[in-house]
C-alpha cells in the first residue's frame with residue numbers, strides 16, 4: 001500500500017517544475033509508525049518531515065536509511081533544544097523569537113541551521129506565519145542572526161475548493177520568493193503543497209511539497 005502510493009506519487013511528480021527546478025517530496029510523517037515511515041523510505045522517499053517534537057524524539061533511533069530530516073510543524077521555543085543538530089531544514093519559522101532561539105542554540109552547538117520563513121498566505125487566524133507584507137522586514141531582521149541560513153519560504157494554502165483563489169495565492173508566494181531570491185543566493189526552496197493542492201503549487205512554482213495522506217493514506221489520530 002505505502003510502496004504503491006510512493007511509486008504512484010513519484011511517477012506523478014514532474015522531475016522539474018515550470019521554473020526548471022528539482023521538486024523535493026517531504027513525507028509528512030505525523031502519527032505514522034516507525035515501520036510505515038521506514039517503508040516509505042525503502043520505497044524511495046529521501047526526505048521526512050515531523051510536526052511534533054516528542055514524536056520526532058521517540059521515533060528518531062528507529063528511522064532507517066538516513067533520510068534528510070525536516071521540521072514542518074508549529075515549534076515551541078522551549079523545545080528547540082531537542083532538535084538542534086538533528087534537523088536539516090526548519091520549515092516553520094513563523095516569528096522572530098523562534099528564529100532567535102534557533103540561532104542561539106545553533107551557535108551554542110557550533111552549527112548553522114537552515115530555515116525557511118513561514119508565510120501566512122491566506123491570512124488565516126488559525127495559522128502561524130508572517131503576513132506577505134511582513135516577510136521582507138522579517139527576512140532582514142532574521143538575516144542578521146549569526147547561526148541561521150535562510151533557504152527560502154514555506155506556506156500552507158487555505159483549505160478551499162476555489163482553485164482560482166489557490167492559484168493566485170500560490171503565485172503570490174512564488175513572486176515573493178523570487179523577489180528575495182534575487183538578493184540572496186542561499187534561497188533554493190519554496191515549500192508549498194500538500195496532498196490536496198500540490199499540483200496547483202508545483203504549477204505555480206513550488207519546488208518542495210509536503211505529502212502525508214497521499215503517501216500513507218488517511219491519518220489515524222490516536
Ligand SMILES: *Cc1c(COP(=O)(O)O)cnc(C)c1O
Pocket residue numbers: 028030051072073156193194195196210211212213214
Ligand atoms: C500534515 C501536514 C502536511 C501533509 O498533509 P496531507 O494533507 O496529509 O498531505 C503538510 N504540511 C504540514 C505542515 C502538515 O502538518
